[in-house]
Amino acid sequence: MAYKIVFAGQVGAGKTTAINAISDIPVVSTEANTSDSLAQTKQKTTVAMDYGALHLSNDDKVFLYGTPGQERFNFMWEILSVGALGIVLLIDHSQAQPVQDMRFYLDTFSSFTKQGAVAIGVTHMDLTEGDSLAPYLECLQDYHISVPVFEVDARESRDVKTLVLSLLAMLDQDF
Numbered sequence: 001m002a003y004k005i006v007f008a009g010q011v012g013a014g015k016t017t018a019i020n021a022i023s024d025i026p027v028v029s030t031e032a033n034t035s036d037s038l039a040q041t042k043q044k045t046t047v048a049m050d051y052g053a054l055h056l057s058n059d060d061k062v063f064l065y066g067t068p069g070q071e072r073f074n075f076m077w078e079i080l081s082v083g084a085l086g087i088v089l090l091i092d093h094s095q096a097q098p099v100q101d102m103r104f105y106l107d108t109f110s111s112f113t114k115q116g117a118v119a120i121g122v123t124h125m126d127l128t129e130g131d132s133l134a135p136y137l138e139c140l141q142d143y144h145i146s147v148p149v150f151e152v153d154a155r156e157s158r159d160v161k162t163l164v165l166s167l168l169a170m171l172d173q174d175f
Contacts, residue, residue, distance in 0.1 A: 009090035011069035014154025023052025086117030
């Protein structure tokens with residue numbers, strides 16, 4: 001069986017890094033040099049998608065698609081979501097308003113949010129004070145959904161696999 005999961009979140013949250021951390025195939029990436037104000041914080045950014053694949057122990061495959069983080073490429077968010085089982089949402093905790101960022105993406109991907117087909121990974125918690133996931137969990141109460149929320153390091157395969165497998169488990173997939 002094959003499953004499709006989309007990684008979404010703001011620029012710098014770790015989508016490309018996360019897919020690279022768990023993909024069993026070389027990742028196809030559409031990174032380009034940044035040319036706007038983003039260039040001050042990041043040299044390259046995804047402009048179309050990232051693609052990788054994870055092979056599960058039972059010969060099932062999970063196809064991993066990463067969206068661009070810049071809102072000007074939001075047309076790709078919808079395109080990449082077609083046929084997906086769910087969303088792995090990565091939120092950069094070091095941003096000014098990370099809970100508001102999470103709300104934005106939960107609202108943007110509301111078709112998955114309403115089904116509870118979301119797993120949330122909070123990245124960069126080591127870069128700021130306030131290391132609690134409580135604000136994220138409180139925010140989720142407004143959506144009346146119960147989805148997994150983890151502190152993750154997008155570079156760590158174990159952290160990223162936990163997100164993906166928790167999403168699949170929530171969806172009662174036989175993997």
